[in-house]
Amino acid sequence: MATCEHCLLPLDANTAIREEVGGREAFFCCPGCRSIYALLHAQGLAEFYRRRTGWVPGPPELFAADPDALSDCVVEREGEHEATLAISGIRCASCVWVIERYLGRKPGVSLVRVNHATGRAKIRFRPGSAGIAEIASWIRELGYAPHPCETGELEESLRREKRDLLLRFGTAAFLSMQVMTFTTALYAGYFQGIEPKFLAWFQWLSFALTTPVIFYSGYPFLRNTLAGIRNRAPGMDTLVFLGSFSAYAYSAAMLVVGGEVYFDTAGMIITLILLGRYLEAAARSRAKESIGRLVRLAPREARRRMGSGFGGHAPRTETVPVSSLRANDIIEIVPGEKIPADGIVIEGASEADESTLTGEAGPVAKGEGSAVCTGTVNGSGRLVVRVTQTGKETVLSRIVRAVEEAQARKAPVQRHADRVVGWFVPAVIAVAALTLGARLQWGDPPLRAILVAISVLVVACPCALGLATPLAVFIGSNAARAQGILVRGGDVLEAGASVTEVFLDKTGTLTYGRPCLAHVDGFGLAPREVLRLAASLEAPSEHPIAKAIGRGVAPGELLDVSAFKAHAGLGVEGIVGGRRLFLGHAKFLSLNGVPVTGAQEERFREISEARRTAVFLADEKQVLGLLSSVDELRGEAEESVRLLKKEGYRVRMVTGDSGPVASRIGKEAGIDLVQSRVTPVEKAEIIGKARNAGGRVMMIGDGVNDAPALTEARVGMAMGRGTDIALESADAVLMTNDLRLIPRFLSISRKTMRVIRQNLAWAFSYNLVAIPLAVSGNLHPILSAALMAASSLMVVGNSMRLRKA
Amino acid sequence: MWTTWLLILISIVLGAGAWLLFVWAVRSDQYDDVEGAKHRMLDDE
Numbered sequence: 130m131a132t133c134e135h136c137l138l139p140l141d142a143n144t145a146i147r148e149e150v151g152g153r154e155a156f157f158c159c160p161g162c163r164s165i166y167a168l169l170h171a172q173g174l175a176e177f178y179r180r181r182t183g184w185v186p187g188p189p190e191l192f193a194a195d196p197d198a199l200s201d202c203v204v205e206r207e208g209e210h211e212a213t214l215a216i217s218g219i220r221c222a223s224c225v226w227v228i229e230r231y232l233g234r235k236p237g238v239s240l241v242r243v244n245h246a247t248g249r250a251k252i253r254f255r256p257g258s259a260g261i262a263e264i265a266s267w268i269r270e271l272g273y274a275p276h277p278c279e280t281g282e283l284e285e286s287l288r289r290e291k292r293d294l295l296l297r298f299g300t301a302a303f304l305s306m307q308v309m310t311f312t313t314a315l316y317a318g319y320f321q322g323i324e325p326k327f328l329a330w331f332q333w334l335s336f337a338l339t340t341p342v343i344f345y346s347g348y349p350f351l352r353n354t355l356a357g358i359r360n361r362a363p364g365m366d367t368l369v370f371l372g373s374f375s376a377y378a379y380s381a382a383m384l385v386v387g388g389e390v391y392f393d394t395a396g397m398i399i400t401l402i403l404l405g406r407y408l409e410a411a412a413r414s415r416a417k418e419s420i421g422r423l424v425r426l427a428p429r430e431a432r433r434r435m436g437s438g439f440g441g442h443a444p445r446t447e448t449v450p451v452s453s454l455r456a457n458d459i460i461e462i463v464p465g466e467k468i469p470a471d472g473i474v475i476e477g478a479s480e481a482d483e484s485t486l487t488g489e490a491g492p493v494a495k496g497e498g499s500a501v502c503t504g505t506v507n508g509s510g511r512l513v514v515r516v517t518q519t520g521k522e523t524v525l526s527r528i529v530r531a532v533e534e535a536q537a538r539k540a541p542v543q544r545h546a547d548r549v550v551g552w553f554v555p556a557v558i559a560v561a562a563l564t565l566g567a568r569l570q571w572g573d574p575p576l577r578a579i580l581v582a583i584s585v586l587v588v589a590c591p592c593a594l595g596l597a598t599p600l601a602v603f604i605g606s607n608a609a610r611a612q613g614i615l616v617r618g619g620d621v622l623e624a625g626a627s628v629t630e631v632f633l634d635k636t637g638t639l640t641y642g643r644p645c646l647a648h649v650d651g652f653g654l655a656p657r658e659v660l661r662l663a664a665s666l667e668a669p670s671e672h673p674i675a676k677a678i679g680r681g682v683a684p685g686e687l688l689d690v691s692a693f694k695a696h697a698g699l700g701v702e703g704i705v706g707g708r709r710l711f712l713g714h715a716k717f718l719s720l721n722g723v724p725v726t727g728a729q730e731e732r733f734r735e736i737s738e739a740r741r742t743a744v745f746l747a748d749e750k751q752v753l754g755l756l757s758s759v760d761e762l763r764g765e766a767e768e769s770v771r772l773l774k775k776e777g778y779r780v781r782m783v784t785g786d787s788g789p790v791a792s793r794i795g796k797e798a799g800i801d802l803v804q805s806r807v808t809p810v811e812k813a814e815i816i817g818k819a820r821n822a823g824g825r826v827m828m829i830g831d832g833v834n835d836a837p838a839l840t841e842a843r844v845g846m847a848m849g850r851g852t853d854i855a856l857e858s859a860d861a862v863l864m865t866n867d868l869r870l871i872p873r874f875l876s877i878s879r880k881t882m883r884v885i886r887q888n889l890a891w892a893f894s895y896n897l898v899a900i901p902l903a904v905s906g907n908l909h910p911i912l913s914a915a916l917m918a919a920s921s922l923m924v925v926g927n928s929m930r931l932r933k934a
Numbered sequence: 935m936w937t938t939w940l941l942i943l944i945s946i947v948l949g950a951g952a953w954l955l956f957v958w959a960v961r962s963d964q965y966d967d968v969e970g971a972k973h974r975m976l977d978d979e
Contacts, residue, residue: 244967288966296960303953310945327938334942 134178135162135272136189161189165272172234174227181223189218189272200261202277209239211253212261218273219248232267235259250275287417291410298403301346304338305396311335312393316911332384335392342396343377346403363554364547369595371554373398375586386576391587394913401921402595409599409619412606416615420862431469434459434513454519462512467504471518471525474499478699479510482673484636485832485852486524488785488807490760491644491742492673504833504852509672509695525854528809528833532858535813535840545623545885546598553893557589557900564904581906588899588913593920597888600928605881608931613849613865614874621860623885624843625878627825631773631871632816632838634830635784635794638848639766639868642831644677644758647741650732651754659754661686663746665705666712669693674742675701677758700744711747723747729755760790762797769868770799776872779824783812785834813837829863829871831855846871877931884931888924895920 132139134155146157150170157163169175203212219225225243228250232241237258243250252264268275311331318328344351350373353366373395380390431454432446446461451469454460459475462468468481480492483505492508495501501514503523518524561582568578602619609616616622636642649656664682667675668690693703699720700713711718715725715733725745729752736743736757743757773780781802784791791805804815816838819826828835828842831851836858839845847859848866856862863870895916902908959965 242967292960292965295965296957299956299960300953303949303956307946307949 132156133158133162135166161272165189165270168270169227172231174230177223177227180226181221199265199275199277203261206253209253210256210261211251212264214250214252214265214268214275214277216243216248216250216268216273216275219243224273227271228268228273231271232264235264235267238264287410287414291407291414294403294407294410297346297349298400298407301342301396301400301403304342304346305393305400308335308338308342308393308396311338312914315390319911332380332390332392335390336381336384339377339380339392339396342399343373347373347399350399350402363551365550365594368550368554368557368589369398369402371557371586372589375583379580379583379587382580388580389909391913394587394917397917398595401593405596405599408603412603412616413618416606416610416617419615419864420617420856432461432463434461451519454516456516456519458516460514460516462501462507462514464507464509464511466507468501468507468514469503470514470516471503471523472501472514472516474501474512475515476513477511479512480508480672482506482508484642486528486809486834488634488636488832488834490636490640490642490786490790509670509675525833528836529854531810531813531837532840532854535837544598544620545882546594546889549889549893550594553589557586560900560904561585561589577906581903584903584906584908585900588903588908589896593892593895593917593924594889596921596924596928597892598885600925601881601884601888601931604928604931605877605884608933609861609874609877612870612873612877613863613867614870614877615862615864616874617860621844622878622881624825624860625827625875626882628778628827628844628875628878630779630781630819630824630826632781632783632819632826632828632842633770633798633800634828634832634835634838635782635786635791636760637831637851638829638835639782639794639798640760640762642760642850644674644742645761646677646681646756647759647761648736648757649681649754650756652729652752654753656754659746659756661688662705662710662753663712663744663756665690666693666701666703666710666746669703670695670701672701674744674758678756709749710753711749712744715745718745718747718752721747721749723749723752725752762794763866763868765867765869766798769871772869772872773875774799776875778875783807783815783838785809785812809834809837813841816841827871827875829868846874881931884928887927891920891923891927 133145134150134157136158138158140156140158146160146163148155148157148163150166155166157166169177199212199214202214203210205211216228219228228243229241232238232252237255238252239255240253241250242252250268254264265275311334315323315328315331315335317323318331347370350366350370353364354370357363357367376391376395376398380392380395383390430448431451433449433454435445435447454470458470460469460472464479474495474497476497478494478496480494481501483493483502484490486502486505495508495510495512500517501507501512503518503525564585565578565582568581569575573581598619602622605622606616606619609622633639646660649660651659660678660681664678664686665688667678668687670693672695688706690703690705693701695701696713696717700711700717702709702711702721704710711721711723715730718725729745732755733743733745736755741757741759743755745752746754746756770780779802780800781804782791782795782798782800783804784794785807786805788805791803795801795803807815812835816826816828820841820843826842827844827846828838829846829848830836830839831848833852833854835847836852836854839847839855839860840858844861845859846861846863847855849856849862849864850866851859851862861874863874899908899913899916902912
């Protein structure tokens, strides 16, 4: 089939626009695409079409943002204005290129940077020669839509935190490297002898260079140490600061008294631990950005009817932001559109896909008087709806609130390293105090006793400890990412290692979440022929069942259809191969005077009892066939469940759909424990109960109705094609929707956890050697540095093994 | 002897220069989009 030259969508023969471009014919689906095509050619940017790869066919964005909201995004910077906008409609790297090129050559625009990963654009312009409204209209000319950039406070603070960490780490790294230079000279001097003048100079220089590392780069540790002391909960930060600060203070004292200094140790501890923190923050923010790309911009616009529309005038509609809808507004919903508010249908007939909200797989018929819910998807008919609830009162918002409540309740997973450090810090302080007491008892001079006690604190802080967890987590989550699993943070991998029970949602998770052709019966006609006729007839239809039928036939086999007409909620009719055909329910056939025999009725009932959706194909005289469709189990579902069971996990299914369907899918997938007809809140309660019974639960889902359960579970995992709210509330996301990744994720989690344990053991074995030496007063700085380097290298090498996880 | 002092001075000046460059890079968002640069490089012919 011919496609639109610009957006690559299939063309509708009746509305396509034909145009002569450079001596050849080009077709467009709409005037919008034509003008973008013309604009790009006029601007010499036609290369866009040659370079684009991975473009997902789709129409240009038409959404017009409120100019006032956009001007809120402009800030002054260096005498120019800078706007940060979110741009929707970016489909490939080429889109970034064309936006940067087109805007970049406009007068007054000095800088355009579009981030492909986040869809964010930063545009700098001179306020005299360009304005935000013009910039917005230029972006719209290209078929993209600028939105006010909602930098959530959380996102902004994460960004600031990452940048702050980078500055502190970078500074510490530069200074520590300088300190290392002088320390090397000091080591050489120790073996070969050094002039006292140089010794003093190098030591004082090291002191000067280490001071900012301790007090600037190490400030977060200082702050958390003070907080830890106040709360009587010493953590990792307490240990880090205790170690580095005592090394620093001890060395500073040695400058005056005369003795070996440990400035390099003090600096390296902070540097390496900041590196670990930065790696972890980078992995987390990258996962967050990738998940953000999956979360599509929600329907922010609605078609609202202006005036009453009575008195013979055709009602006019205006496009308004969803936020401005009020109860009793009349809105129109076109086929395939997401419903923007809760309401009651007052006109039209269609069916809605409510599976994300209820878990029910089949489409739900909607006619006058039916209620529709925000976020569900309209089917093949046009609906006119009177709004009953908006914003905070909709069913969707109530679920969002349930998620937020669950999030607030959820206790953070206690990290393994924190657990170990929890007893290690008090133990170290006790050893240091005992050393001090014992040495004083046995008649050491007080200064000597104090110095030995401090050296215990210095060697107690293994800098490998700071790298042990973050490095393993960083490499583990990169390995997961390479296989299509996005992990939101290091604690997710640690939590994943302890999972004992796996809960799966049905619709959209175990199944495809859309109907697939299940069976074709022919009455006096070969099933193959029935399918071909039905697919040809349904070709123009957007109905999910029509698409299921269409997938059953190769495009080349299709016959032409004319006089196509869709009767929403009933069926379709059209002329195929000179024959008038009907496809729909029995009621639709009898309306058109086609008789349905008892045997055919019986077969229809049989199929319906198995909860499959069936439609009849008929010509004007008789029924030709019966086609049934069903939400199929994913191809790899059974294998994945078997793998999980083999690994010893308890696998269960929870669904909002009815009993018979649930048990059929459960049986096919090999899951014995099935709970059906569960509301979203009940799902979360089931997870909570399993948790209270001692199970460590992982939940996998995709719908709005799974979101509270995903939050409640120890590990929540969303399907990449899931709803925004499921993606937002999940800890991990399966990018490719492949269920086999669930056992993969669990195995990567276990491997990561094993490496973390080994790393910690290595890091602490350094202390096993060093602490007794320190207590006896025989620890030399060179030995201490060598041990520290060896254990750090060991940790790095061990973590690298996870790359092949 | 004075060469030692000179070398120390040079190393500190170089180190400080590199550090200032780093601070400038962080402050001007050079590290915010490390993915985009590789695509952009191919685009600018």
